[in-house]
Amino acid sequence: MSKNEKIEDIEELIKRASVYIPEEENIELIREAYNFADLKHKGQFRKSGEGYIVHPLNVALILTTIYSDTQTIMAGILHDVLEDCDCDRDEMEEKFGKEVTNLVYGVTKLGRINFSTENEYLIEYYKKIIVGMSEDVRVIIVKLADRLHNMRTLWALSEEKQKKIAKETAEILAPIAHHLGIHKIKSELEDLSLRYLKPDIFYDIAERLNKTKLERDNTVQEMLQEVSELLNEHNIPHEIKGRAKSIYSIYNKLDKGKKFSDIFDLLALRILVDTEQECYLVLGIIHSKFKPIPKRFKDYVAMPKPNMYQSLHTTVFGIDGCLFEIQIRTYKMDEIAENGIASHWAYKENRDAVANLQNTTEQKLQFFKSIIELNEDKMSSEEFVNSVKNEVLNNNIYCFTPKGDIIELPKDATPIDFAYKVHTRVGETMVGALVNNYIVPLDYKLSNNDIVKINTNKNSKGPSKEWINIVKSTQTRNKIRAFFTKSEKEVYLERGKEALEKELRRRKLSFSEFFTSENMNKIKNELHVDDQDDLYLQVGNGKHAAGSVVNLIYKREEDKPVLKKVNVKSTLSDADIVVDGIDKVKVNLANCCNPLPGDEIIGYISKGNGISVHRRHCHNLEYLDERVIPVYWNKETSDKYLTIILIHTSTKDYKLIDMLQKVNMFDIHVESFRTIPKADDTIYEVNMYVKSVCHLTKVIRELEKLEYVIRIERAIR
Numbered sequence: 001m002s003k004n005e006k007i008e009d010i011e012e013l014i015k016r017a018s019v020y021i022p023e024e025e026n027i028e029l030i031r032e033a034y035n036f037a038d039l040k041h042k043g044q045f046r047k048s049g050e051g052y053i054v055h056p057l058n059v060a061l062i063l064t065t066i067y068s069d070t071q072t073i074m075a076g077i078l079h080d081v082l083e084d085c086d087c088d089r090d091e092m093e094e095k096f097g098k099e100v101t102n103l104v105y106g107v108t109k110l111g112r113i114n115f116s117t118e119n120e121y122l123i124e125y126y127k128k129i130i131v132g133m134s135e136d137v138r139v140i141i142v143k144l145a146d147r148l149h150n151m152r153t154l155w156a157l158s159e160e161k162q163k164k165i166a167k168e169t170a171e172i173l174a175p176i177a178h179h180l181g182i183h184k185i186k187s188e189l190e191d192l193s194l195r196y197l198k199p200d201i202f203y204d205i206a207e208r209l210n211k212t213k214l215e216r217d218n219t220v221q222e223m224l225q226e227v228s229e230l231l232n233e234h235n236i237p238h239e240i241k242g243r244a245k246s247i248y249s250i251y252n253k254l255d256k257g258k259k260f261s262d263i264f265d266l267l268a269l270r271i272l273v274d275t276e277q278e279c280y281l282v283l284g285i286i287h288s289k290f291k292p293i294p295k296r297f298k299d300y301v302a303m304p305k306p307n308m309y310q311s312l313h314t315t316v317f318g319i320d321g322c323l324f325e326i327q328i329r330t331y332k333m334d335e336i337a338e339n340g341i342a343s344h345w346a347y348k349e350n351r352d353a354v355a356n357l358q359n360t361t362e363q364k365l366q367f368f369k370s371i372i373e374l375n376e377d378k379m380s381s382e383e384f385v386n387s388v389k390n391e392v393l394n395n396n397i398y399c400f401t402p403k404g405d406i407i408e409l410p411k412d413a414t415p416i417d418f419a420y421k422v423h424t425r426v427g428e429t430m431v432g433a434l435v436n437n438y439i440v441p442l443d444y445k446l447s448n449n450d451i452v453k454i455n456t457n458k459n460s461k462g463p464s465k466e467w468i469n470i471v472k473s474t475q476t477r478n479k480i481r482a483f484f485t486k487s488e489k490e491v492y493l494e495r496g497k498e499a500l501e502k503e504l505r506r507r508k509l510s511f512s513e514f515f516t517s518e519n520m521n522k523i524k525n526e527l528h529v530d531d532q533d534d535l536y537l538q539v540g541n542g543k544h545a546a547g548s549v550v551n552l553i554y555k556r557e558e559d560k561p562v563l564k565k566v567n568v569k570s571t572l573s574d575a576d577i578v579v580d581g582i583d584k585v586k587v588n589l590a591n592c593c594n595p596l597p598g599d600e601i602i603g604y605i606s607k608g609n610g611i612s613v614h615r616r617h618c619h620n621l622e623y624l625d626e627r628v629i630p631v632y633w634n635k636e637t638s639d640k641y642l643t644i645i646l647i648h649t650s651t652k653d654y655k656l657i658d659m660l661q662k663v664n665m666f667d668i669h670v671e672s673f674r675t676i677p678k679a680d681d682t683i684y685e686v687n688m689y690v691k692s693v694c695h696l697t698k699v700i701r702e703l704e705k706l707e708y709v710i711r712i713e714r715a716i717r
C-alpha cells in the first residue's frame with residue numbers, strides 16, 4: 001500500500017476490488033453502498049475541505065489492500081452513515097441486510113464514547129473493543145482502516161486534537177493492529193502517531209534516512225544481486241526485496257539506547273521462496289557464504305509468534321562489511337506477516353474466510369483471551385485500564401516453553417506469570433523454575449526469548465500468598481487471589497479428609513468401615529457437625545483432631561486425641577535446642593517423632609508445658625500452623641537421643657542378635673525392642689539412643705547390607 005494514496009472516485013475503488021472480487025453481484029453491492037453513502041453525506045464536508053464521502057471511500061480503499069470481503073468493504077463505505085446522517089438501523093438493514101448493518105453499528109458504537117475522565121473513557125473503549133471483537137472481528141478491522149485514514153488527514157485538525165488522537169492511536173489501535181498481525185496498518189499507524197506526538201524526533205530520523213538513502217540503496221542493491229545469483233546457482237526460485245525500516249521502528253531502537261550509527265548501518269533484505277524447506281535451504285546457503293552474527297538467528301518458522309508471524313531471521317556480514325538483517329519466508333508466510341488475521345481473506349482455499357477469521361481471533365490470539373479474562377475478573381476500572389494498556393497491548397516479551405511454544409507476557413514478568421499463562425493448574429502446582437537450564441528464584445525477571453521450564457508437583461498445596469506481591473501481571477495476581485478466596489473452604493475440606501484418611505490408614509481401618517450411617521450419626525451428635533463434608537471442614541480447620549474423631553468410634557487403641565498422646569521427654573538440657581527469639585524456656589523433644597540433631601525441627605507451643613520439639617514433617621503438627629515457632633539444634637550437642645526404627649526383614653528367623661552384633665561398633669545404646677511377626681517375615685521395632693541423624697544413617701547403612709533386611713524406616717507415631 002503506498003502511503004498517502006488517495007482516491008476521489010468510486011471507479012478507482014471498483015477497479016481495486018475487482019482484482020480479487022470476481023463476482024459481478026458483489027461489485028454491484030459495493031457500488032450501491034457507495035451511492036447510498038454519497039447521498040446521505042451530501043452537503044457534509046471534512047475539516048480538510050473535501051466532500052465527506054472521500055473519507056469512507058478511502059477507508060474502503062485501505063480495506064481492499066488487505067483483501068477484505070465485500071461486506072467489510074461495504075461497512076467501510078457506510079461506517080459513518082448511522083452516526084452522522086439521517087439514517088437509522090432499520091433503513092440500513094432493509095437496504096443492505098443484517099450482516100453489513102451489524103458491522104456498521106459495531107463501528108459506530110466504538111466511536112460513540114464520551115466520559116469525563118480518561119480512565120472512564122478507556123475502560124468503556126476497551127470493553128467495546130472486546131465486544132466488537134468477540135461479535136465480529138471485522139468491526140475492529142474497519143475501525144483500524146477508519147483510524148488510518150483519519151491519521152493520514154490529521155494535519156487538518158487543531159494541535160490539541162492531533163495529540164489526543166495520535167496518543168490514542170499509539171496506545172490502543174496500533175497495538176491492536178499488531179496483535180491482529182496486520183502489520184501493514186500497524187506500521188503506518190505507528191509512524192503517523194510518532195509524527196504528531198514527537199515531531200522533532202520524527203523529522204530528525206526522516207531527514208537522516210533521506211541523507212543516507214542513496215548510499216544505502218546502492219549497497220542493498222549490490223547485496224541483493226549477489227544473494228540472488230547465489231540462490232540461482234542452487235536453482236531455488238525466489239524473490240528478494242530491499243526493505244525499508246519504518247521510522248517508528250528506528251525510534252523504538254533509539255529509545256532502547258541504541259546508537260544512530262548502529263541502526264543506520266543495518267541494512268535489510270527479505271527473501272521469499274515457495275516452501276518451508278527452501279527457507280532453511282536458503283538460510284544454509286547464505287550462512288555458508290556470509291558469516292552470521294552469533295545469537296542473532298531466530299526461527300519463527302518452527303516457532304511462530306503469538307500473532308501468527310512466521311519467518312527466519314538472521315544477521316550477516318554482507319558486502320563491504322555491512323551488516324544485513326535478512327528475513328527468509330514463504331509467500332504465504334509473507335502474506336500472514338503483512339496482513340495477519342486478515343490473510344484469511346487472501347487465501348481462497350479458506351472457504352469460509354469470515355468464520356476462520358473469527359475462530360483464529362478467539363482461539364489463537366493470546367491477547368484476545370487475556371483481555372476477555374481481565375474483563376471477567378472483578379477489579380477497579382483503573383486496574384483494568386492499566387492492565388489492558390500496559391500488560392496486554394504494550395510492552396510484551398516473548399518466552400518459550402521447552403517444547404517451543406511462545407508465551408506472551410508483560411515486561412518484567414516472573415516464572416510464576418509464565419506458569420499461570422501456560423495454564424492455571426500449572427501455576428497452582430508449580431514448585432520451581434528453570435530459565436535457559438538454570439534454576440532461578442520465583443521472582444526472576446524474564447527476558448525476551450528465555451526458555452522457561454516450570455517444575456510442578458501435583459501434591460503441591462497451591463500457590464503461596466506472597467506470590468501476589470511478586471508477580472507482574474494483573475491476570476496472574478487475580479488468579480492467585482481467586483485461589484485463596486474461592487477455595488479456603490475447599491482447601492480445609494481436602495485437608496480434613498486427608499487427615500482422617502491418614503489416621504484411619506494408620507489404625508488399619510477402612511473408610512467405608514468407619515463411615516457407616518450409625519457411626520456418622522454418633523459423630524454428628526457428639527461433635528455437632530452437619531454432615532460428612534462439614535466434618536472434614538472442622539477437622540481441616542483444626543477444630544477437631546482426626547485422632548479424636550476416630551476415637552469416638554474406636555476406643556480400643558487406648559490413646560487420647562493425637563496431641564495429648566505426645567508425651568514429652570524431660571531429660572533435655574536447655575543447651576540442646578535454640579528457640580527463635582526466646583532465652584529461657586522449657587523445651588522437650590516430642591516422643592511421637594523423636595527428633596535427632598540434624599533433623600529439620602519445629603517447636604510447638606504447648607499449653608503450660610513449654611515448647612515441644614517435633615520433626616518438621618511430623619503429622620501431628622500438620623494442622624497447627626498458629627502455635628508453631630522456629631527452633632534449631634544447638635551445634636554443640638554431644639548427648640545421645642532416643643530414636644525408634646522399624647527394620648523390615650524378609651525372614652521369619654530371629655535375626656535381632658545378628659543385627660545388633662553387626663552395629664555394635666557404632667557406639668549406640670539399645671534401650672528396648674520388640675518383634676512384630678507377619679505372615680512371611682518379621683518387623684523389628686528398636687528403641688535406641690544415637691548422636692544424630694548422621695550417626696543413625698551410618699547404622700542403617702550397615703544394617704541394610706544384610707541380605708535379609710528389606711527396608712528400614714524411622715517411626716513416627
Ligand code: MN
Pocket residue numbers: 055079080146
Ligand atoms: Mn470515519
